[in-house]
Amino acid sequence: MTMLKVSVYRYNPETDSAPYMQDFEIDTKGRDVMVLDVLSMMKEQDNSLAYRRSCREGVCGSDGMNMNGKNGLGCITALSEVVQGDRLVLRPLPGLPVIRDLVVDLSLFYKQYERIKPFLINDQPEPSIERLQSPEDRDKLDGLYECILCACCSTSCPSFWWNPDKFVGPSGLLQAYRFLADSRDTSTRERLSDLDDPFSVFRCRGIMNCVAVCPKGLNPTRAIGHIRDMLLSNAT
Amino acid sequence: MVTNITNFGRSGLSDWLMQRASAVIMLVYVLFMVGYFLSVSDLSYSAWHALFQQTWMRIFTMLTLISVAAHAWIGLWTVSTDYMKATGVRLIFQSFVILALFAFVVWGVQVLWGA
Numbered sequence: 001m002t003m004l005k006v007s008v009y010r011y012n013p014e015t016d017s018a019p020y021m022q023d024f025e026i027d028t029k030g031r032d033v034m035v036l037d038v039l040s041m042m043k044e045q046d047n048s049l050a051y052r053r054s055c056r057e058g059v060c061g062s063d064g065m066n067m068n069g070k071n072g073l074g075c076i077t078a079l080s081e082v083v084q085g086d087r088l089v090l091r092p093l094p095g096l097p098v099i100r101d102l103v104v105d106l107s108l109f110y111k112q113y114e115r116i117k118p119f120l121i122n123d124q125p126e127p128s129i130e131r132l133q134s135p136e137d138r139d140k141l142d143g144l145y146e147c148i149l150c151a152c153c154s155t156s157c158p159s160f161w162w163n164p165d166k167f168v169g170p171s172g173l174l175q176a177y178r179f180l181a182d183s184r185d186t187s188t189r190e191r192l193s194d195l196d197d198p199f200s201v202f203r204c205r206g207i208m209n210c211v212a213v214c215p216k217g218l219n220p221t222r223a224i225g226h227i228r229d230m231l232l233s234n235a236t
Numbered sequence: 237m238v239t240n241i242t243n244f245g246r247s248g249l250s251d252w253l254m255q256r257a258s259a260v261i262m263l264v265y266v267l268f269m270v271g272y273f274l275s276v277s278d279l280s281y282s283a284w285h286a287l288f289q290q291t292w293m294r295i296f297t298m299l300t301l302i303s304v305a306a307h308a309w310i311g312l313w314t315v316s317t318d319y320m321k322a323t324g325v326r327l328i329f330q331s332f333v334i335l336a337l338f339a340f341v342v343w344g345v346q347v348l349w350g351a
């Protein structure tokens with residue numbers, strides 16, 4: 001029986017002077033369970049371990065974490081996808097302040113989301129029932145609306161690490177494009193002019209870490225390219 | 237909206253375009269130079285001198301030099317805003333880069349149009 005050796009980042013700012021790694025030995029009984037299941041087994045051994053989770057099926061986006069160096073959702077990442085040998089190293093999402101253990105402070109991430117005005121803006125008179133959209137126009141939102149705001153992408157992006165206060169980041173930009181691409185939104189110009197500074201969009205260096213980690217298989221880099229094209233045709 | 241007064245074109249888009257355009261100009265210049273060296277079998281001082289006597293060559297070279305300066309500024313400005321978090325350090329670095337690039341361009345004018 002081989003035991004899984006898990007090393008997890010621990011930090012409680014109220015009692016610890018510095019973060020440290022705590023080792024666990026977990027018996028998975030040979031089953032290929034999800035990382036989140038392993039975390040709950042760890043919590044049985046030491047219930048001071050803190051992490052976020054809710055839906056445990058890849059829908060809510062609350063258990064984004066760094067598993068053996070790669071960001072992802074613990075609940076839909078099977079051990080066979082991440083474990084190297086018999087070792088698993090769990091860390092909080094990189095680049096954000098740690099509140100405790102695997103729980104990070106997502107305030108900056110949400111601030112950037114808020115900044116792109118993630119709601120439809122339409123200055124035309126309201127129709128009596130609803131604003132209609134052709135199936136073709138609706139298709140343009142595929143690959144954009146599915147984002148669950150798990151922050152795996154933005155916290156794997158070096159540009160977001162260096163400038164989380166000014167660079168919107170892949171997640172926010174994917175959402176920005178989701179509203180730029182929506183035929184029912186009439187504030188395209190204002191949205192674009194809010195993004196035309198040297199940081200918000202243009203800090204993207206096309207590293208594509210975001211694409212590599214998105215648990216929903218979305219492509220923020222492509223959306224960022226579309227925003228750049230829109231900025232270009234709007235300005236020339 | 238995020239603003240930053242030290243960037244080149246006051247907008248991310250113009251910086252980005254400038255970065256692309258200057259890269260193309262530098263590439264064309266390099267290709268031209270490679271082509272020139274390949275086509276001239278034995279390069280003499282007089283041939284080299286004659287080439288740089290041409291007004292178009294001087295303008296082309298000057299354009300490339302300005303492109304190098306713009307490209308370097310945008311690139312180094314970006315790097316400095318990524319990695320230099322202390323304002324003082326960043327300002328000193330940026331001033332140094334501007335000064336150096338300015339000197340190179342003026343020097344280039346002197347080389348191209350001087351005696």
Ligand code: SF4
Binds near residue numbers: 204207224
């Ligand atoms: S492609 Fe852009 S947004 Fe995505 S990780 Fe790279 S720099 Fe960040």
Ligand code: SF4
Binds near residue numbers: 148153214215220
């Ligand atoms: S784009 Fe993907 S990785 Fe980024 S927040 Fe949305 S779902 Fe998560």
Ligand code: FES
Binds near residue numbers: 059
């Ligand atoms: S717990 Fe909801 S996405 Fe993992």
